[in-house]
Every structure is written in C-alpha cells, then in structure tokens.
Amino acid sequence: MTVALLLAATLAVACVIVVALPFLREPDPDKDVLDELDEDDRRRLERLETRDRALSALRELEFDHRTGTISDDDYREQIGPLRREAATALQALERDAPEQQEQSPDEKGRPTGGRI
C-alpha cells in the first residue's frame, strides 16, 4: 500500500510538472497571445477553399465525361459555369494578393510568437 501511494504521489507530481511545462519553459515571454489567423487571412483561406472546390469540380467533370459517366449534353451545360466559377475564384485571389503584399506580417498585427 505504501509503495502504491508513493507511486500515486509521484504520478501526481509528474502530471503537475507536465501541465506547468509551458510556464516553466517561458516564465516571462515577450508575447503570450494565441497565434491566430487575422480577418484577411481567414477571408483568403475561404477564397482558397472556393478556388480548390471549383478546380476539383472541373477535374471531376472532365474525368466523368471522359469515362462516359457524364453525357455530352450534361458536360456542355456544366463546363461553362464551372470555368467561370474557377476564374472568378482565381481573380478574387489575385485581387487579394497586392493588398497582402502591401502589408508586412507585423503591420497586419499577426503575432510571430511560438506556435500552438
């Protein structure tokens, strides 16, 4: 019983150390804020998702047409809108790009501290 209690106490102490590790490693950091995406990056991420979705839909349509799963009629009806969607997504990203280049990461306020 004594051995078990000793082991239990050691376990508890080890866990406290593991939990306190971030504070022990950096007792007085320059920055202690979460490294999060700012609004610009989040908007860009959404546009990247839209772009990837459109390109993936185009690829799938091409392959399905090649295999014969999608008929010529359906292919002709869909290829135009899908290409326009992909072009719009790419243009939106290109519009974002100059704005992003004008701002350095520090100016955008994104913390550069340790990662989570």
Added chain:
Amino acid sequence: MPELGRAALVVTLGLSTYALVAGALAAHLGRRRLAQSAQNALIAAFFTTLIASGVLLAALVRHDFSFTYVARTTSEALPTGYTISAFWGGQEGSLLLWLLILTGFGAAAVRLNRSWARDLIVWVVPIFGAVAVFFSFLVVAVASPFATQAAPPDGAGMTPSLQNPYMLVHPPMLYLGYVGLTVPFAFALGALLSGRLDERWLIATRRWTLFAWTALGIGQLLGAHWAYVEVGWGGYYAWDPVENAALMPWLAATAFLHSVMIQEKRGMLRIWNVLLVILAFSLSLFGTFLTRSGVVNSIHSFTQSSIGPWFLAFIGVTVAMSLALVFWRLPRLRSPTKLESPISREAAFLYNNLLLLALCLAILWGVVYPMLSEAIRGEAVVLGRSYYDFFLRAFGLPLLLLMGIGPLIAWRRASLRSLLTTFRWPTFVALATGGVLLALGAGSSVPGLIAYTFSAFVGSTIVMEFARGTRARKALGAASWPGAFSSLMARNRRRYGGYVVHASIVLLAIGVAGSSAFDSVAEAKLTQGESLAIGGYTLVYRSLAERQSANATEIRATLGIRRGADDLGTLETGKNAYTIEQQVSNEVGIRSDKLTGEDLFVIAEQIDPDGSVYFRVFVKPLVNLIWLAGLVFLLGSVITLWPDRREQRRLVARASEVGLPATR
C-alpha cells in the same frame, strides 16, 4: 495495487477538469501558454488512464479477487483470453475503456492538428476535456473498477455467452467506433465556438470519422456473427435495443460521410453536417447508456446499475448546449449556394441522407417507446420485429437503389435524357435478374425479390464505373490494364474505395434477403437413429456424448448429414453447462457451403435424460455473404482511409498561402 489505480483515475479527473477550464479560459482570453498547458493536461490524462488500465489488467491476469470487479466478472478456471476480455465485459471496466480510448484519441487528434489548425485546436481541447470529465467522474465516483473487498477463494465467473472469441474483438471495436465519434463532435463544436467555420474542421476529422464508422460497422458485424454462433436462436440480428444502439450512430455517421461530400464539393449543407455530427455523437452516448444502464431488457445488456441518470443528464446537456451553439452560429453557417435541381448528385445524396435519418429515427422511436410507455402507463410496450422490418423495407430498399443512382448523376443538374442513357444497362441487368429470379420461384417474398433486383442494379453500376474508369486511365497513358486499374484507385481513393464499400452493402443486402426471406426451418424430437429432412438435406441423429472442458461440461449430439446421395460428414450440436456460473448455453452446429454461401444451422433445444434430443434446424441461403460483406467493407474502408499524397500536398499548399505551418 487498487490505490494506484484509484489515484491514477483521480489524477485523470483533475487533468480533464484542468483541460476543460484552462482550455476554455485560454481560448477565450487568447493566452498561448495556458492553451499549451491545457493541451499537455489532455495528453497527460491519456497516460494516467493508461496506468489505471494497466492496474486493472494486471489484477485480472493475476486473478486478484480482492478487486470486486475481478471477483464479479472472472474465475480461476476462466481461460486467460476471456479473463482479459473481462476488462470490457463489466460496466466499470468498459467505462474505463471508454475513457482510455477517449483520452488517447483526444491526445492524438490534438497532436496531429495543433500546428495546421492551431486556432481551432484551442477550442477543441476544452470539448475533449468536458467529455473526459464526465467519464472520469463516473469511474472515480459512481462505478469505480478499483473497489475492493476481502478476497473470496474464487470469482463468480463470466456470463457463458461472453465466453466466445468474438468477445475479444467485438466490444473494443464498438467502443472504438462510439468514442471515435467524439473527435468530429469536438472539432465541430470547436469550430462553432471559435467561429472558424472554414473546411479545416472537416479535413481534420474526415479520417477520424471514417475510422470510427468503420470500427462501428465491423464491430456490429462481429456482434452479429457472435449472436449467430453463440446465442443460439437461429438468427444474427434481432432488433434488440443494444444492437440498435450501435446501428443508430452508424446510420447517422453514414449520412454525415455522404453529406460532407456535398459541403466539400458545393459548399452546401453546413448546418446539416454540424447537426449530423452532434446527432451521431449523442447517439453514441445513448448507445453506451443503453448498454450499460440496464434500462432495457436485452440479451446484450449484462448489468443493472445507477449510472443511467448521470448519462441521461450528460446527453441532455450535450444536446442542449450543442444546439444552442448551432443556433448562435446560424448566420455564419448559412450556405451561399443552393440546390440547383432535384435531379443532381447532391440531390441524390440529400435523399440518401433523409432516408438514412428517417430509418435512424424510426429505430430510435422503437428503442425509446418501451421506456416511454413504461414511464407513462407503467407497462413497457415493446415494438416487435414487424415494426423494424417495415421501416427497413420502406427506407432501406430505396436507399439501396439510390446507392446505384447517386454516384452516376452529374453534380448540379442532369438531364432526363442523359439519365436514361446512363442507366440503360444497369436497368436492363436489374430487370433481367428480377425476371430470372421470379421464374425460379423467388416471388415468394416480394421484398426479397426487390432487394435482389436493386442489388443487381447497384452491382452493375459499380462494375460499370470501375470498367469505364480503368478504360479512361488506360486511354490516358497507363502501360497496362492492371496499371490503369491501380492508377484509377490511387488517384481517387475516396471515390473508388466508396464503391468497394457500396459493393459490400450489396453483398449484405443479398445475404440478409436470402437468409431472412428465403430461409426454411424444421424441428423434431429425435431418438438415436431417427432422421429429419429439410431443404434437400437429411440429418440422422447418431450419438450423444459428454466431455469436460476447462470450465464447463460439454454435451454434444452428433448428426450425420446427407444431401441427396452425397455424404456431407457429421455435425455436432449441444449444450455447455458452466460449473461456476451455474448456467447452461446452447452450442449450435453450423455447416457452411462455401460455394453457395448457404448454412445448415442446427440447435439442440432440449436434451432429455433418455438421450432423445429436440432439434431445431434452419437452412439459410446466402447467409455467408453477410460475413463476406464485412471483409469487403473493411477493404473499401482501408482504401478510402489510405493517405492521399496529392490531397496532402494541395492542403499544405493552401495552408502555407495563409501563413499556417506546412505540416498538419
């Protein structure tokens, strides 16, 4: 060392509480070190639970009957394999297993995604923490596996029906499935709390959901096979509440796995997907509640306990808080895209979702109705097999058909003319199959005939898709046909792995229809030398013998089997009398025909002192396709789960464009 086990669980409770509170504070206040600390607590909780599990396992293996749990679930004579399976054979141990898998999955999911989805993970940690607090509280304060007593000379032993090799795998698989559904739930709630409703929570959890769904599916099939060979009533699925408890979250997860494709491809159904994840997790909690609370009478429910109210309260809080979060985030969850046509792939997937959900809710109503009727009228009214069979046919058969239609329709909209062209051959194959089967006499069961016809339709669409895809890859420059086929699979594992899973469902449907709609049964009391005929077989009762195994007395009747003029050898069936447990179990005799998939299934219902035996005999056509379906299902799931390097590269490129680390 029960003290060490108890202490480890108390530390787990402390760590989980810290992960919940510190994690929530860190996310709310935006504190980096506090968030790291909460993550460390969640990871440490896994190791402390592992220590507690090690203590219980050691006590089981050493037959330490000073542990009340060990004394209640095992005995000295119990073989080592079953002694280990007692870990999850009783309530306290199975709750500990839940906690072990939960903290393990939580720690792994956080570690794997902490760079790539770091702003999401800080909100995911407190959700895992909250679920872990509940389960660690249960094993610390309500149902501790480390309760002790003065050690009796021997334990009470294990319920005989649990002394089966399937029990070594079936419960852990189900638990991997139940608990695995916590991962998408935690990420969905993390996304709602943080407002990061981009695709990352879906990407981070896709494989976890698939893994949990696969484990739940395989776990159920193993359970069905266990019921078939061990319980000895002649079937594999009885619509028992505990069986339904595993089926419901699987159906909800199936719906999610389909509708998530619509969100990925078209950006639609974002609210629906979050609701499905919440439903699947809540049903997994409800399943554990049904199995472990003793609230229902079931062949699988081995316990009566006081954890029921705790579970109900936790399920209530989980559902209420999750729905409140969805309601709070409704404006941001609304999709910018709309359904363009009722004849499109997304519409077919939506119909599939509605049918899956309708089936799931019909089963849920069947499960809760006896409880509600008992609470209101003081008498439990059980909805019988006909209730479930009706809904299985009403929703399951259209689902089967949709499985063939959905993948072959174009996204957005499809013209009727192209539909007619696409489905010309599958329809011909289906109608021809139906016609031939009708001519062969399969019309005795209309649902069975429809199931076969639809299966032929779906099967032909799958074959067609593989053939067309392979031909296209060959035309695109693959050196050989096998090369074209493997290139096809490698380039779109999700799609073609999905088709393999669909093929397994077709096999399952054929197996279920064959064995339930076209089976035959005969029963008779025979003395030695007498015979019984059924479905072309003749069974001759030859002898009765008694032998002693490690923990039971085995009585076996030997029957000679003939089919026409062919001698098919002998079959043994009988009963086991377990000495310590003071229980008797049916031990069925099964002869499988590997060519036709048919089983001859014999139960010795009653063995009289004069040596005469009352036999019940079934012939179950195609039943072995159900177990084959399990293997095909596993193959399809593995193909789908296999890492896709091209997709990984695309995701990494996308993440790096917004300054996220190029690793997940």
